[in-house]
Amino acid sequence: MQFDTSSPIWVQLVGEFSRRIVTGEWAAGEKMPGVRELAADLGVNPNTAQRALAELERLELCRSERATGRFVTHDDARIDEVRADLATDAADEFVRRVRGLRMAHDQARALLDKRWDSHEHHTTDIPDGGGA
Incomplete structure (x- = not known):
């Protein structure tokens, strides 16, 4: 993924992660990749990936389950x-x-x-x- 300077990287990640959800790349109810895995794959700081994932939770596109990870919402x-x-x-x-x-x-x-x-x-x- 290429980043531009028009908006913060974490905002661009929210868009990318949202796209992955709506296209089914990350299916409803599916466990999402971890913060470190996403950060390494995208070449960003883990804190940046964490911030984007926290925003996805705020947007109700995913949920965290203690000790098991994040999951895409079931809410079609x-x-x-x-x-x-x-x-x-x-x-x-x-x-x-x-x-x-x-x-x-x-x-x-x-x-x-x-x-x-x-x-x-x-x-x-x-x-x-x-x-x-």
Whole structure:
């Protein structure tokens, strides 16, 4: 993972860990990697990884069990809320960027539809909600 200077590393880790949860890389109810393992894998200080994991607990995406570790929440509704938040952020960024390019709404929609179809093979297990 590459870090940028626009926000603290622990905040970027919260985003990365949230992404791992909503995509199922860390499945609901599954034991999460330990602080030291995450820190070593990502090349960060264990205190930084710990801070990000504490924030995930505050966000109710995981829970700690004394002497056994951290576990991803079983709350599918909470995971769906975070997924929607991450998707909203991505959509807002897309809109900001294409507006900055002075692209018309219809052109942006056509571009998104075209790109969506070209990435279909990556998301065959995700049903098309069609609504948003």
